[in-house]
Amino acid sequence: MGLEEWERKEKKNRMKTTEQMKSFEQAYKNYIPEQVERLNENQMKWFRDAKFGMFIHWGLYSMLGKGEWVLFKERLNVKDYERLADDFSAVKFDARKWARTAKAAGMKYMVLTTRHHDGFCLFESRCSSFQAMNSAAHKDFVREYVDACREEGLKVGFYYSPLDWRFPGYFMPDLYWENALELKKQCHEQLRELMTNYGKIDLLWFDGEWLALGGMDWNETAGWFRRPDWAIGKYMKVNYFWESEKIINEIRRLQPGIMINNRFGWEGDFHVRERRIDDIRTDKPWDSNDCIADSWGYIPGRPVLSLRELIHNLVSIAVRDGNYLLNVGPAGEGDMEEEQTERLKQMGEWLACYGQTLYGTRGGPVIPGNWGGTTYTGNTVYVHILEWQKEGVTFSIPNHKLMAWGALNAANVHLEEKEGQIRIGIPVADRDPFDTIIELVFDKEIEWEGIKGTENDVYGLGDGIQNRSAN
Numbered sequence: 405m406g407l408e409e410w411e412r413k414e415k416k417n418r419m420k421t422t423e424q425m426k427s428f429e430q431a432y433k434n435y436i437p438e439q440v441e442r443l444n445e446n447q448m449k450w451f452r453d454a455k456f457g458m459f460i461h462w463g464l465y466s467m468l469g470k471g472e473w474v475l476f477k478e479r480l481n482v483k484d485y486e487r488l489a490d491d492f493s494a495v496k497f498d499a500r501k502w503a504r505t506a507k508a509a510g511m512k513y514m515v516l517t518t519r520h521h522d523g524f525c526l527f528e529s530r531c532s533s534f535q536a537m538n539s540a541a542h543k544d545f546v547r548e549y550v551d552a553c554r555e556e557g558l559k560v561g562f563y564y565s566p567l568d569w570r571f572p573g574y575f576m577p578d579l580y581w582e583n584a585l586e587l588k589k590q591c592h593e594q595l596r597e598l599m600t601n602y603g604k605i606d607l608l609w610f611d612g613e614w615l616a617l618g619g620m621d622w623n624e625t626a627g628w629f630r631r632p633d634w635a636i637g638k639y640m641k642v643n644y645f646w647e648s649e650k651i652i653n654e655i656r657r658l659q660p661g662i663m664i665n666n667r668f669g670w671e672g673d674f675h676v677r678e679r680r681i682d683d684i685r686t687d688k689p690w691d692s693n694d695c696i697a698d699s700w701g702y703i704p705g706r707p708v709l710s711l712r713e714l715i716h717n718l719v720s721i722a723v724r725d726g727n728y729l730l731n732v733g734p735a736g737e738g739d740m741e742e743e744q745t746e747r748l749k750q751m752g753e754w755l756a757c758y759g760q761t762l763y764g765t766r767g768g769p770v771i772p773g774n775w776g777g778t779t780y781t782g783n784t785v786y787v788h789i790l791e792w793q794k795e796g797v798t799f800s801i802p803n804h805k806l807m808a809w810g811a812l813n814a815a816n817v818h819l820e821e822k823e824g825q826i827r828i829g830i831p832v833a834d835r836d837p838f839d840t841i842i843e844l845v846f847d848k849e850i851e852w853e854g855i856k857g858t859e860n861d862v863y864g865l866g867d868g869i870q871n872r873s874a875n
C-alpha cells in the first residue's frame with residue numbers, strides 16, 4: 405500500500421466516531437489509535453530530579469476506614485454509599501497542612517486522588533452530581549490542594565480513575581453499551597475539567613483503566629469470580645474503549661508538558677511499578693508507589709513503616725533510577741495519622757542531611773544489588789551501602805579515574821583500588837545503621853550506556869491485575 409492510500413485509509417478510520425461504535429465488539433474492531441508523542445527528557449527532568457513524592461488516597465471511603473475498595477468489596481448499595489457525601493464535612497481537611505507535611509518529609513511533588521473508582525469527585529464537576537460541592541463540606545478540595553502545593557513549591561499531580569463502579573456499563577458494556585458510553589463521556593469531560601480549571605498541572609496519574617467487560621461472572625458455588633480470560637486480549641487493551649490517545653492528545657493541548665503515566669492504554673511518559681521496586685531501568689522514568697501504612701485508603705491502626713524501611717525504599721529506588729511515590733491515606737475528616745506524619749518528619753530530617761546524594765542525581769552507573777547501589781551527578785558518584793556483605797563492597801566504574809573520596813557518615817573507611825576494582829570496607833561499629841554513604845570524585849563526568857527496561861509499557865495492566873487479585 406502506498407503512502408497516500410494509507411493516509412486516506414487512516415483518515416477515514418479516524419472519522420469513525422464514538423457514535424459509529426455501536427457496540428463493544430465494534431469499538432474493539434474499529435479502533436485506530438491516534439499517535440501520541442512522549443515528552444522529551446528536558447520536560448521530564450523535574451520528575452527525574454525529584455525522587456520523592458507524596459501520594460494521597462482520600463475520599464468518601466476514608467470515612468468508613470476500610471480502604472478505597474470498600475464499595476466494591478463489600479458490595480455496598482450504591483445509593484447508600486452516595487449518601488455518605490451528606491456526612492462528608494471533612495472538618496479537619498487542611499490542604500496546606502498536607503503540603504507542609506510533604507515538604508517537611510523532603511518530598512517534591514504530590515499526587516491526590518481527585519477521583520477514585522467509586523466515582524466521587526473531590527473537585528467541582530459539572531457532569532456529575534456526585535462531587536465535592538454537593539457534599540456536606542461544600543468545597544472544591546482539589547482547588548485548595550492545588551493552591552497549597554503551589555504555595556509550598558511542590559509540583560502538582562492528579563490521580564484520576566476513569567472507571568466508576570456506579571455504572572453497570574463498566575461491568576457489562578455489551579449489555580449496557582449506552583451506559584458504558586456515558587461512563588466514557590464522564591471520563592473525558594472530567595479530564596477536561598481537571599485540565600482547564602486549576603491552572604498548570606504537572607502530572608497526571610491514571611489508574612483504573614481496566615474494564616470488567618464481562619470479566620466478572622457469577623455462579624452458585626463461587627459467587628462473583630473473575631473469568632480466566634479476563635486478563636488477556638481485548639479485556640486488557642482498553643484504549644479502544646476510552647479512546648485514550650484522543651483524550652491524551654487533548655490533555656496535552658490543554659496542559660503541554662504534563663507527565664502522564666502508563667495506565668490509560670497508552671505507553672506513558674513514565675511507568676508505574678506498583679508496590680515493587682525491581683531492576684534498574686534508566687531509559688524511561690518510573691515510579692514505585694507504596695503505602696506508608698499498608699493501605700491506600702484509610703484503615704486505622706495499620707503498622708507504619710520504620711524510618712529505616714523508608715530510607716531503604718527511597719535509596720533502593722533512586723539507585724535504580726526511579727522515584728518513590730509514598731502513599732498516605734488521611735482519615736475521613738481529612739487528618740493524617742500522627743504516627744505517620746511524625747515518621748515523615750524524620751524522613752525529612754534524614755534527607756536534610758543526605759538529600760544531596762539523591763535529589764538531582766541519576767541511578768547508576770554501578771548495577772545495584774542487595775547491598776545497595778550508586779547515584780551520580782557530574783563527576784561525582786554516591787555509594788549507598790544499605791546492607792553490608794561480609795567482605796565489604798566491590799565494584800568497578802570503567803573508563804573513569806578515581807581522584808578523591810570521602811565518607812559522609814562513617815569513620816575508618818578502607819577504600820582500595822585494584823585492577824580497576826574499587827573495594828570498600830568499614831568496621832562494623834563505624835557503619836551507619838541506615839545507609840553508609842561514600843562520595844567518589846572522578847576525573848570526568850560520569851558516562852555510561854544505562855540500562856533498558858523490558859516491561860510492557862503499553863497497557864501497564866500487569867500491575868493492575870496482580871494488585872486487583874490482592875484487593
Ligand code: GLC
Nearest residue numbers: 472611612678693700868871
Ligand atoms: C490499584 C488499586 C487502587 C489504588 C492503586 C494505587 O490499582 O485499584 O485502589 O488506588 O492501585 O496505585
